[in-house]
Amino acid sequence: MDMAASLGQVTIRRIQILGRSGIFLFVSFIQVFTPPVRVHRLIKEIEFIGSKSFLIVFVTALFTGMVLGLQGHHTLTQFGAEALLGSAVALSIIRELGPVLCALMVTGRAGSAITAEIGIMKITDQFPALEMMAIDPLKYVISPKILAGIISLPLLTAFFDLVGISGGFLVGVKLLGVNEGAYFGKMISAVTFSDIYGGILKSLSFGVLIAWISCFMGFFAQPTTEGVSKATTQSVVLTSLSILVVDYILTSLLL
Amino acid sequence: MIKVENLVKTYGSIVASNNLNCHFEKGKITVILGGSGSGKSTLLRQITGLEKPDSGAVHFDGLDLTCTDKKSLYEKRKKMGMLFQGSALFNYLNIFENIAFPLREHTRIADNVIKTIVTMKLEMVGLRGTEHLMPSQLSGGMTKRVGLARAIVMDPKVIFYDEPTSGLDPISTGVIDKLIRDLNRKLNITSIVVSHDIESCFRIADKVIILFYGDIIAEGTVEEIKTSEDLKVQQFIKGEPEGPIPFTRTDKNYVEDLLLE
Numbered sequence: 001m002d003m004a005a006s007l008g009q010v011t012i013r014r015i016q017i018l019g020r021s022g023i024f025l026f027v028s029f030i031q032v033f034t035p036p037v038r039v040h041r042l043i044k045e046i047e048f049i050g051s052k053s054f055l056i057v058f059v060t061a062l063f064t065g066m067v068l069g070l071q072g073h074h075t076l077t078q079f080g081a082e083a084l085l086g087s088a089v090a091l092s093i094i095r096e097l098g099p100v101l102c103a104l105m106v107t108g109r110a111g112s113a114i115t116a117e118i119g120i121m122k123i124t125d126q127f128p129a130l131e132m133m134a135i136d137p138l139k140y141v142i143s144p145k146i147l148a149g150i151i152s153l154p155l156l157t158a159f160f161d162l163v164g165i166s167g168g169f170l171v172g173v174k175l176l177g178v179n180e181g182a183y184f185g186k187m188i189s190a191v192t193f194s195d196i197y198g199g200i201l202k203s204l205s206f207g208v209l210i211a212w213i214s215c216f217m218g219f220f221a222q223p224t225t226e227g228v229s230k231a232t233t234q235s236v237v238l239t240s241l242s243i244l245v246v247d248y249i250l251t252s253l254l255l
Numbered sequence: 256m257i258k259v260e261n262l263v264k265t266y267g268s269i270v271a272s273n274n275l276n277c278h279f280e281k282g283k284i285t286v287i288l289g290g291s292g293s294g295k296s297t298l299l300r301q302i303t304g305l306e307k308p309d310s311g312a313v314h315f316d317g318l319d320l321t322c323t324d325k326k327s328l329y330e331k332r333k334k335m336g337m338l339f340q341g342s343a344l345f346n347y348l349n350i351f352e353n354i355a356f357p358l359r360e361h362t363r364i365a366d367n368v369i370k371t372i373v374t375m376k377l378e379m380v381g382l383r384g385t386e387h388l389m390p391s392q393l394s395g396g397m398t399k400r401v402g403l404a405r406a407i408v409m410d411p412k413v414i415f416y417d418e419p420t421s422g423l424d425p426i427s428t429g430v431i432d433k434l435i436r437d438l439n440r441k442l443n444i445t446s447i448v449v450s451h452d453i454e455s456c457f458r459i460a461d462k463v464i465i466l467f468y469g470d471i472i473a474e475g476t477v478e479e480i481k482t483s484e485d486l487k488v489q490q491f492i493k494g495e496p497e498g499p500i501p502f503t504r505t506d507k508n509y510v511e512d513l514l515l516e
Contacts, residue, residue: 128337128339129343129345132336133332
């Protein structure tokens, strides 16, 4: 009986948290469109989530593309189909690896920092301070981060795709001698608009996920140092797992 | 100016506000005294609308803050300033931008005028010349003064101070006390101070309210408090370890607790 009761308690608590986080996202998102719109806050957040992630996304994309070129060439030559390398690299990057890896890297770099920053603002009473200055903390702090996530992730993913495909080109064509025309020709005929559209849709959803979970975990962290460090870890783990789960769901819907 | 009526707030089994009634007069300094856990910070958070009471009303300038919408609450907040215990400065902005923040958000004042206003407020708290520093580069007493400068930058009618002198050295305490009194006397700002610093309280207060586990046990001028015959009040203002206010938190018998498994 005790076990059933505590199981029920845990379930109710989880559902409450889920509901709270849903309201949190909804309210912050609505606030994006209510005046006054603070463009400078948005630009600052895009700089933090987006442009400061460029280097890490570049390196990840380059090596992902290169290793795909290497592995793909190794497998495809066994069937004498190395001409298909271009389409193999492009499809796997545009459909899956681009959005997912890019989102995971941004989670590690920006997501953790967002949770820590918001948690520290909470510990040091900066949210009540904003409240007392008649400024809505959700609108001032959270909304720009969520909008910045939505704007940054698709752009970063597009950049990832470009660099990844170039990485495959470097190894496949320049190093292993696949025909250049075949690499790009097969790619153009194999990649359809729905692949690109699907990739962008995924990156958009991941952008919302990253900003949403990292902000929520920081905002509702226990107001102690342990609380914030725990929230930071949890936020990275939860965001990464959610990205993988949501990726599967979206793929199954898109295919 | 501010009137609190039948305020009740509980956290689980802990009663933080037990049917409180009090009045904060315009242009006066009222100090809310009490030990840790006496419910004084909770009372302050309820008066400012940061926290909603379970029942009761807080009338501020003719409006009940407990059942108003966000827009009118924010309108009233523009007339309030608050100095937080940890100053609550924004750590990503320098001192100048911290103080200019409310002006930039709520007004369309030109940059050069903002600069003049910020310089004036910094001069009032004696920190002119620190504009370009970050909050982390200042000492505790200095960040409190910057917090005060930010609290008065919109020329509020009421300032709330949450433990303004806790953790400060005697000289910084004296400086903060003098600032609180000067702001009150020169600009006629109604001040509400939450504190457990008896000496500082007696220096600045026009009226003192003493809280004890969610109840008001004494209320009056400094003289009235000093000559109060209430044993709890006497114990508190003299800081005596023995008296009607227990030091231990549990009612369980100590010997029983030691001997029983």
